[in-house]
Amino acid sequence: MSVAWVGSQAVPLSDAIQHAAKLLASSRCPVISFDADVHGTRSVIALAEKLGAAYDHVRGRELLNEIALFTQYGGMFTTPGEVRRRADLIVVIGDIPASHHDMILSWASAPADLTGKQSRSWFHLKANRPSGDTGMNKHALKVGAVSLSAEGASLGAAVALLRAGLAGKRTAIPLANLDSLKTALADAEFPVFVFSGNPEEPTSLAMLQGLVSDLNRSKRASSLFLPSDDAAWGAVLTSVWMTGFPPRTGFPNGAPVYDPQRWDIQRMLREKEADLHLWISASDGASLSKRGKIPLVALARTRNPVRSAAVTICVAAPGIDHDSVIYSSRIGTFRAERASAPSDMPEIAGVIRQLSEALPC
Amino acid sequence: MLIRLTGGEIIDPVNGQSGKRDLWIQDGFIVDKPEGERADKTYDLSGCIVMAGAIDIHSHIGGGNVNTARLLLPEQHAAHLPRPADTPLSNAGWSTFTTGCLYAQMGFTTVVEPAMSPYNALHTHLELADIPIIDKATLTILGNDDFLLSLIRDKTSSDMMDDYVAWTLASTHSLGVKVINAGAAAAFKENVRAFSFDDVVPAYGVSSRKIVKTLQASVNRLGVPHPLHVHANNLGIAGSADTASVTIDATEGVPLHLAHLQFYGYGTEGKRKFSSEAARLAEQVNNNPDVTIDVGQVMFGQTVTISSDITRQFLAIGNANPKKTVIIDGDGNGGGIVPYRYKKNFYGSLQWAVGLELFLLIDDPWRVFFTTDHPNGAPFTSYPELFELLMSRDARDAKTAELNASALELTTLGSLRREYTLDEIAIMTRAAPARLLGLKDRGHLGSGAIADIAVYRRGRDIAGMFREAALVFKNGELVVENGKVVHLRWGKALRLKPTPDKAMVRRMQAYHEERYGLSLDWFTFPDSAIQRDEPFAEVSCSS
Ligand SMILES: [Zn+2]
Numbered sequence A: 001m002s003v004a005w006v007g008s009q010a011v012p013l014s015d016a017i018q019h020a021a022k023l024l025a026s027s028r029c030p031v032i033s034f035d036a037d038v039h040g041t042r043s044v045i046a047l048a049e050k051l052g053a054a055y056d057h058v059r060g061r062e063l064l065n066e067i068a069l070f071t072q073y074g075g076m077f078t079t080p081g082e083v084r085r086r087a088d089l090i091v092v093i094g095d096i097p098a099s100h101h102d103m104i105l106s107w108a109s110a111p112a113d114l115t116g117k118q119s120r121s122w123f124h125l126k127a128n129r130p131s132g133d134t135g136m137n138k139h140a141l142k143v144g145a146v147s148l149s150a151e152g153a154s155l156g157a158a159v160a161l162l163r164a165g166l167a168g169k170r171t172a173i174p175l176a177n178l179d180s181l182k183t184a185l186a187d188a189e190f191p192v193f194v195f196s197g198n199p200e201e202p203t204s205l206a207m208l209q210g211l212v213s214d215l216n217r218s219k220r221a222s223s224l225f226l227p228s229d230d231a232a233w234g235a236v237l238t239s240v241w242m243t244g245f246p247p248r249t250g251f252p253n254g255a256p257v258y259d260p261q262r263w264d265i266q267r268m269l270r271e272k273e274a275d276l277h278l279w280i281s282a283s284d285g286a287s288l289s290k291r292g293k294i295p296l297v298a299l300a301r302t303r304n305p306v307r308s309a310a311v312t313i314c315v316a317a318p319g320i321d322h323d324s325v326i327y328s329s330r331i332g333t334f335r336a337e338r339a340s341a342p343s344d345m346p347e348i349a350g351v352i353r354q355l356s357e358a359l360p361c
Numbered sequence B: 001m002l003i004r005l006t007g008g009e010i011i012d013p014v015n016g017q018s019g020k021r022d023l024w025i026q027d028g029f030i031v032d033k034p035e036g037e038r039a040d041k042t043y044d045l046s047g048c049i050v051m052a053g054a055i056d057i058h059s060h061i062g063g064g065n066v067n068t069a070r071l072l073l074p075e076q077h078a079a080h081l082p083r084p085a086d087t088p089l090s091n092a093g094w095s096t097f098t099t100g101c102l103y104a105q106m107g108f109t110t111v112v113e114p115a116m117s118p119y120n121a122l123h124t125h126l127e128l129a130d131i132p133i134i135d136k137a138t139l140t141i142l143g144n145d146d147f148l149l150s151l152i153r154d155k156t157s158s159d160m161m162d163d164y165v166a167w168t169l170a171s172t173h174s175l176g177v178k179v180i181n182a183g184a185a186a187a188f189k190e191n192v193r194a195f196s197f198d199d200v201v202p203a204y205g206v207s208s209r210k211i212v213k214t215l216q217a218s219v220n221r222l223g224v225p226h227p228l229h230v231h232a233n234n235l236g237i238a239g240s241a242d243t244a245s246v247t248i249d250a251t252e253g254v255p256l257h258l259a260h261l262q263f264y265g266y267g268t269e270g271k272r273k274f275s276s277e278a279a280r281l282a283e284q285v286n287n288n289p290d291v292t293i294d295v296g297q298v299m300f301g302q303t304v305t306i307s308s309d310i311t312r313q314f315l316a317i318g319n320a321n322p323k324k325t326v327i328i329d330g331d332g333n334g335g336g337i338v339p340y341r342y343k344k345n346f347y348g349s350l351q352w353a354v355g356l357e358l359f360l361l362i363d364d365p366w367r368v369f370f371t372t373d374h375p376n377g378a379p380f381t382s383y384p385e386l387f388e389l390l391m392s393r394d395a396r397d398a399k400t401a402e403l404n405a406s407a408l409e410l411t412t413l414g415s416l417r418r419e420y421t422l423d424e425i426a427i428m429t430r431a432a433p434a435r436l437l438g439l440k441d442r443g444h445l446g447s448g449a450i451a452d453i454a455v456y457r458r459g460r461d462i463a464g465m466f467r468e469a470a471l472v473f474k475n476g477e478l479v480v481e482n483g484k485v486v487h488l489r490w491g492k493a494l495r496l497k498p499t500p501d502k503a504m505v506r507r508m509q510a511y512h513e514e515r516y517g518l519s520l521d522w523f524t525f526p527d528s529a530i531q532r533d534e535p536f537a538e539v540s541c542s543s
Helices: A013-026 A038-051 A062-075 A078-084 A098-109 A136-143 A155-166 A179-186 A204-216 A230-245 A265-271 A350-357 B062-074 B072-077 B095-107 B118-129 B146-155 B157-173 B185-188 B208-222 B240-249 B278-286 B312-317 B346-361 B380-391 B395-399 B405-409 B420-438 B462-467 B502-516
Strands: A004-006 A032-035 A053-057 A074-077 A087-095 A121-126 A146-148 A191-195 A222-225 A276-281 A296-300 A310-313 A324-328 A333-337 B004-005 B023-026 B029-031 B041-044 B049-053 B054-055 B108-116 B135-141 B178-179 B228-231 B256-258 B289-296 B302-308 B325-328 B335-342 B453-455 B471-474 B478-482 B493-495 B534-537
Touching: A004 A013, A004 B462, A013 A276, A013 A310, A032 A038, A032 A230, A032 A265, A038 A230, A038 A324, A038 A350, A053 A062, A053 A230, A053 A265, A062 A074, A062 A230, A062 B062, A062 B395, A074 A098, A074 A204, A074 B108, A078 A098, A078 A222, A078 B502, A087 A179, A098 A136, A121 A136, A121 A155, A136 B054, A155 A179, A191 A204, A191 B157, A204 A222, A230 A296, A230 A324, A230 B062, A230 B118, A296 A350, A310 B278, A333 B118, A333 B478, B041 B054, B049 B335, B049 B420, B054 B228, B054 B420, B062 B072, B062 B118, B062 B302, B062 B325, B062 B335, B095 B108, B095 B380, B095 B471, B095 B478, B108 B118, B108 B178, B118 B135, B118 B157, B118 B493, B135 B157, B146 B157, B146 B208, B157 B178, B157 B208, B157 B502, B185 B312, B208 B228, B240 B256, B240 B278, B278 B346, B312 B325, B335 B346, B346 B380, B380 B395, B380 B420, B380 B462, B453 B462
Parallel strands: A032 A053, A032 A276, A074 A222, A074 B325, A087 A121, A087 A191, A121 A146, A191 A222, A276 A296, A296 A310, B004 B041, B054 B108, B108 B135, B135 B178, B135 B493, B178 B228, B228 B256, B256 B289, B493 B534
Antiparallel strands: A004 A310, A324 A333, B004 B023, B023 B029, B049 B453, B302 B335, B325 B335, B453 B471, B471 B478
């Protein structure tokens, strides 16, 4: 079975690597979009450094707001284990990505064994303006969450109303059920606000942290950050230790430069700043199409050449085809994961290493 | 390959008098002069001094909190490109790559990350594996975790305690145990915001003292070479000298290491109720052979404090500069990241002087260790300047003139004329750390030692001498020449690897399934997860 193509022509893997290396070496401004486990990410960043390329996660746009919370503001955070064992009041903020729902639901059936409480109370702060529902609304009903929302308010606006309301300020629009949250907070040993990126409203995450900080003036409270995508957050952390910076980082003069605007890869492709796009992802259903006239080298989990790619190389999915190390929100850190269906498809890190060795420099 | 180093002045207090002799290196080790063989390569080290590679016992170089600090402060890293001299933090090697290179350039070849949270072990080891050149090791944090506190509360047998500590060491691949503000983080969860040595964690009815004594005894019984590494209560606050003092008194004939004592060297005298108690503490250390300390020297400029002492970091939020912080209020210890700028004002000057007083008043260089608690007191890149302050009273006098006079009046620093000798430096930064950590294969230049060697060009500029080593060998490979990295290699993480008790493994399995709803393999990892050839090397326990 073929694992490598030049254009639509199946070729041996080594030929495809040689061809891709040639394209990379002759590129003036290569850009890399990737989605990989820790070791894949490590290899991608090492390659970017060698090429002087810019890199971003394929879900870089969703990451922007999550990264900015840390680079610009900070906050108070807890861990999923601590939520399970101690949180007697859980406030879910908006629509949490579906990948986290199992964990959230598991808290409903597990005792918070380190508190004196028999049960947890639940609240759900909802955007009133329509937004995509990942199923969180249904789950919130299932765990008996009291709904907090305000007429016409976006999630960001609702967070602001919540903070103001809890601080005892009068707000123009009332937040439904605020009083019952106040009562629950007064009684709670460890309230936790569970949140994700909310990319449309950059300031809402800092606003939520302001709220948590307000509560900490009198007693313990925290927040649980559930990234929009676990693998992407793992790539952020890996990038941070390798270069000092989160993604949207480039190596224009050898040293890493972090700049979320400058290294916006979609923009660079659109404006033809980039002259070669290396796209790497083994995720199933990852959408990929060549952008404009910029040549594309694609590493994807595919049995067919990617349409209009100059080179396609099939790569294995971490955790499925091979053992991997990934970030997991179940434990709030990295986890070594066994392959669920081992295969001999080439690993991203291996292909990237061969690519790197095939470069002339 | 046989390498000969000739003409240099060998400073190797473990193996006798300093003086000129040849050193021979073969297959990564220091060897006796092989009879009848000629060196493949000879280095003329005339005008140079030669020491074993330096060992840093306490430097926060990797793991969750360090990485969060990087994420919080990208500007501190970016700022260094145009103006390196102005931003010491950014010189500190903010990435794993630069960390290894900058340490190696100063002749350091082994560095201990002293605060690994058990559940962050994989993350920490992934980062350490990406630090080039040097060897690394970790200390695992215990003492605020529910499992240990429950064992103590339930008066469990010491065997069971030892099994738990051994399991933790094994599953986190570490070299020793650290306790950080014992009990305070657990009490923090019940809204306790001040916690001293004889205070009790309400939910468990266990005192800080009891936690420290329990872990100290367990570490000792298990034959872990490094004594329990204690970050005491009340770090940084006026009057903390009393806490340090009772902690030192609690050694009771068993070894104990007290981390960054400078941060506890404060009394409550003077107009500002903030004064130096360094002389008192130094005397107490001098009189208690069971205690070792590292200093945690403060140097001036921008840095960031990274600590698993959540109580301390929570209380320090208001001092953040720039104004952004991260507090992790999670399982076990948690922690916090608070950026900070040490200024040459009253407080900064006093802290600086307290550290130097401890260095100069503790007589035995085998029991006082050279640290800035990187990056808490200062980034490790300030080490060369600190060596100079210790070795030159002129340098101290010159610096003193820039500082706050009323602070210095509350210290004994002006009266201290001691200057560290090169032999004392070699003990404090090489021989003693190796002995304290149980690393028999390094810290000296005797035959059989790993060829970790630092060569410095002797000169009047002491800081310059230590900033850019003339040559550095790691495992016999030349890695630094004239202060520049010339060869990259991957070091190892040193670990103890005790065999965990089978009943304890079953118990941990049940505990994690019941309490976290996850099987134990979510919290442990095989060596292969690091994806480097032989990422670890074993150190043996002493019993
Ligand atoms: Zn420390």
